[in-house]
Amino acid sequence: MNVIEKFTSINGEGLRQGELAIFLRFAGCNLRCPYCDTLYSYIDAKWTEESVDSLVDYCVKQNIKNVTLTGGEPLLQRDIKELITKLSNNGFNVEIETNGSINIKEYLGIDNVSFTLDYKCPSYLPLEKLDIYNLE
Numbered sequence: 465m466n467v468i469e470k471f472t473s474i475n476g477e478g479l480r481q482g483e484l485a486i487f488l489r490f491a492g493c494n495l496r497c498p499y500c501d502t503l504y505s506y507i508d509a510k511w512t513e514e515s516v517d518s519l520v521d522y523c524v525k526q527n528i529k530n531v532t533l534t535g536g537e538p539l540l541q542r543d544i545k546e547l548i549t550k551l552s553n554n555g556f557n558v559e560i561e562t563n564g565s566i567n568i569k570e571y572l573g574i575d576n577v578s579f580t581l582d583y584k585c586p587s588y589l590p591l592e593k594l595d596i597y598n599l600e
Contacts, residue, residue, distance in 0.1 A: 465541050466491040466511040468504070470522060475532055478559050478580040485530035485559070486523050490544075493536040495563050495593060497584060505536035516547045520554060534561040545571065552576045567595045 468489040475485040489502070491511035504510075523531050531551050538544055539562055548571060551558045557576045562568065564581040571577055581598055584591075 465514050465516065465519065465543055465547065466509075467514045467519070468509060468511050468536070470519075472526060472528060475530060475559065478532075478561070479578045480530045480532075480557060480559055483530055484528050485532045486526050486528050487532045487534060488519060488523075488538075490533070490535045490538045490541050492540045493563065494540060494565055495537070495584075497563070497582075502534075502536065509536075516543050516550060519547060520550045523551060523556060524554060529555070529557055530559065531556045532559045532561060537563050537566065539566040539568070545574075548574055548577060562598075564594045564598050568598050 468491050471487050473485065473487055475481055475483050489505060491505055491509040493506045533544070533548070538560055548558055548560070552575050559578050559580060560571070561580045562582065564583055568579055584594060
């Protein structure tokens with residue numbers, strides 16, 4: 465997995481807003497939103513390759529129950545479902561910050577997983593780039 469950074473902070477949005485969380489930021493994004501605040505995740509991105517098991521081990525050692533997967537777009541990572549599943553199986557609450565362009569249906573059956581969808585207004589991005597199913 466292509467990891468830009470790992471850090472601990474207070475979650476600023478979603479179901480776990482205000483709670484301490486481990487953030488795993490991944491490289492790469494399939495959109496180019498004009499207001500993006502993490503351009504460094506896909507423009508000249510400096511990332512390290514890490515295995516799913518090493519990321520889970522890192523999270524376990526932090527002794528924090530919440531993990532936020534962010535990017536870029538975390539759902540572009542090849543082994544993201546394995547990571548989400550292993551984090552869930554280890555008792556973590558997993559929040560996925562996604563741009564909404566990738567269908568989330570295959571992840572909905574995993575326990576302790578929530579999503580923060582960054583809905584785009586048509587003035588910023590054509591709606592056909594988003595997966596409207598995700599809003600259901």
